[in-house]
Amino acid sequence: MSGKTVYDKLWDSHLVKKNEDGSALIYIDRHILHEVTSPQAFEGLRIAGRKPWRLDTNVATPDHNISTDPAERAAGVAGIPDATSRIQVQTLDDNCDHFGIKEFKMNEMGQGIVHVMGPELGATMPGFTVVCGDSHTATHGALACLAHGIGTSEVEHVLASQCLVTKKMKNMRVTVEGELGAGVTPKDVVLAIIADIGTAGGNGHAIEFAGSVFREMSIEGRMTVCNMAIEAGARVGLVAVDEKTVDYCKGRQFMPSGDIFEQAAEYWRTLVSDADAVFDTEVSIDGNAIAPQVSWGTSPEMVVPVTANIPKVEDQTDEVKQKGVERALEYMGLEGGAPITSVYVDRVFIGSCTNSRIEDMRAAAKIVEGHRVSSSVKQALVVPGSQMVKEQAEAEGLHKIFIAAGLDWREPGCSMCLAMNADKLGAGEHCASTSNRNFEGRQGSGGRTHLMSPEMAAAAAITGHIVDVRTFSGEQS
């Protein structure tokens, strides 16, 4: 018998029951809730007269819908200008109060984007199964968790039973060996992976990210990578435990301490794939060859290195691809064959569950320090991922660097990543964005998203167009 992958080990250790029909009952260790995908689940519980199975597994916070404007935030829930958003945030508060679920309310320390909050509070522990009604839940896989997004019916299922009925996925390993060049970040690595395997490349699989590039990467960098596993079609993305994982966990609010921590860490260290483990699918990418990446189209696989040109319709191999490129170029208002650096940006967004952690804030601040946002850029938003990130960034004076350079320093939330609040693109506007999706209308109806790293987005804010951060001098052109 061959060895086990990390995913196999996580699956086996959470198996409550195998059913005859091929499905299985899997135990859920941590359930994170937010305002958008939970109200109908709580309503379902009420109608059926059910109660949460276990309170101490749930943690909730509002993030998708809330204002990032400091004045509006200061006014509390009542200050949310949009009535339907206000009702949704209030409903989360009411449901959590009613059922006794731990919630970090909108302006409380601890609040943040669900996938920033979970790990930083230590609510996410290595070896856990983690679910949330949000597809970017794979983020938590950076701590060797079996973490994935679920729909609202499953939110209700987990609340009621602490379990999910599911089927085992296939194992995929994406190995990136080598050394990343200067200016090349975890975001570039994951965009390069998605460009390589496509947005359906990981369907049905749990992806383990392996190789020297991930071993050298910080835990926050691994979160950026795992976060976008879903953009490659995989619900689950994860990285094996190493000493960085254990060090990251030490001292966090919900983590064990003392002997129990040591006992836990001893177990966590077993969460590596066995040398003889077999993966159903293997992909290998040369880390040395990865350049900063930028998306040009309307799908996260429509990505090119910053040194490349925008693809042409006639260069596509099959008819479905030609149609896709043609439609994307039209939507984006771009010309095939033009250099990607020729694209001017109207807005810049630095934030989202992909890139709003303290390392992202530091990296962006380093680029803009001493420069000014281009006069052609209408708005450059910096939205920290959580209250804790915001506090840390302010303690380091990063907010002053951003403000001096002409960027807006905002309150934590999902913001312009999905534009459920007032932070959005106008029709036809191009945005240099550190978020995860460039779908049509994602950041606002008619908006045109270019996905990239925080460093690249910060550089674009200064020059006013997409620019290679490796040759960026701060001069406007």
Added chain:
Amino acid sequence: MKAFTQHSGIAGPMDRANVDTDMIIPKQFLKSIKRSGFGPNLFDELRYLDEGQPGQDCSHRPVNKDFPLNKPRYKDASILLARKNFGCGSSREHAPWALEDYGFRTIIAPSYADIFYNNCFKNGLLPVILTEQQVDVLFKEMNAAQGYQLTIDLVAQKVIRPNGESFDFEIDVFRKDCLVQGLDEIGLTMQSADAIKEYEKTREASQPWVFGAIK
């Protein structure tokens, strides 16, 4: 949940690959705290010429006449023909809610995004998987004939074409059973309450840190 055994209806097209959940139901409609009423906003940005707002009466909005599902021949479509990786993107169950509320009972595509696929079954919506070639055949036949009607027989796992020929499709046994019987999945899981409690006891003995951390 509504049971699903067999369904006959008009097929309508969504002829592009990688249709994402933002396209199926744009984010401004996710602010609702209800499960119903999303049908008028299905494919909102493609269907209408203006920007839709939640709570709006859609019957007076300017309609995009070029959007295929707006054509009279597809007015009563209840089977959606689609391309690969349908439903990619977010986990929002509002996507199947919107499809179901619009009147679709089945989708036929070569592949689906995992979370979307899973969410369909919770809502009595059957996502059928056929090969790309088979889907192509259906698209061609549909384009050639007004009122093109298909029958989906879940029990027999067949898509029956107007000429009487059929395509077989695969589906997990447990998903099929739940749909055919319209089972309450939570109720079913609750029957395993003892096994869940037993699991928790064993786990707590070996991994005490898993329990009690969040207060």
